[in-house]
Amino acid sequence: MKVKEVAELTGVSVRTLHHYDEIGLLKPEEKTESGYRIYSGANLETLQQVLFFRELGFSLTKIKEIITDPDYDRTEALALQRRMLVDRRGQLDRMIKVIDQTIRHHKGEIHMTDKEKFAGFDFTKGNPYEKEARQRWGDKAVDSSNARLGAMSKEEQEKLGQEMNEIYFKLADLRHMSPESDEAQAAIKLWWEYLNRMGSYSPEAFKGLGEMYVCDERFTKNIDKFGEGLAVFMRDAMAVFADRAAAE
Structure with missing residues (x-):
């Protein structure tokens, strides 16, 4: 054709x-x-x-990464896509139900509590199937990072940990500034360079990692030990950095 x-x-x-x-x-x-x-x-x-x-x-960059991976399986991908669509359908059905109830509430036919008004929204889970796809076909930076760490001596690992903490403290000092500021972008660039010494992070993977800092409470809790709100600040700064890098 x-x-x-x-x-x-x-x-x-x-x-x-x-x-x-x-x-x-x-x-x-x-x-x-x-x-x-x-x-x-x-x-x-x-x-x-x-x-x-x-x-x-999914972004075009991520789709290309998925479908060109040697382990990509079309049938497996279709099964994954189906589960994602079913999950989305369930979410849409819940939101439609809340809308219908809200209309009746505004007409005075029923009374909705504040909790019921927001029952159709769920900002806590993220997209578990996208994470599954990334693990199955996408970013191998974590494996690469672990391999490099395993090859280091204890002294080298301690030095690396100290460097990581210094970057976190630097970012924590800037967390009340705009993530787009030159200072914030210079500091987040250090984090980008640090991670890419350990693995191989594309701009999109870097941005996705920033999202995980906020979506996963384990990351948020550890990062915010350096300063409350640091995880959110890093997510936003990483997104700005990644978007600019991808546009170059």
Whole structure:
């Protein structure tokens, strides 16, 4: 199929398909001498996977990382996507129920407590299936970091721990400033460089790690020992740094 035919079949614009080709996310089976992109059935299956992951909130960078991993399994991915969609459907059903009850509440038909008004929202879990996907196909920085630590002497590990604490203290001193400030970005860059000496963190992985600092109370509790609110500050500063790095 030519690119225009794929666009008509799937509803994805020609421009988007060209972009997917340019970034290496969806390469057509072949290109003719005149420059026409020709897509195969396998290309269409890959496009379906891309669209499922996009619908579920995955970035193009993460999708590319997932589907190009040597261990990627399409059937396993479909099963994961199904679980994510079922989970989302359940969440949407709960929110629709709260909306219906809120409408009745405003009409005076029922009375809702403040707790009931927010029963459809859940900000505590994050997305457990995205985390599962990252562990299954994505970031291997943790394994790399652990391997490097294991190869270090006790003295080297202590020195590394001291350096980590110094960065945390530096960031804690800046936590009341804007995460976008030059000072905050210079300090968070030290954290970025530190982590990449231990593993291999892409800007997106760095940003995701910052989110974990806030979503996982274990991280928050440990980080905030250096100063209350540090975890949130680091998350925001890491997001700014990552977005700027990805745009370069």
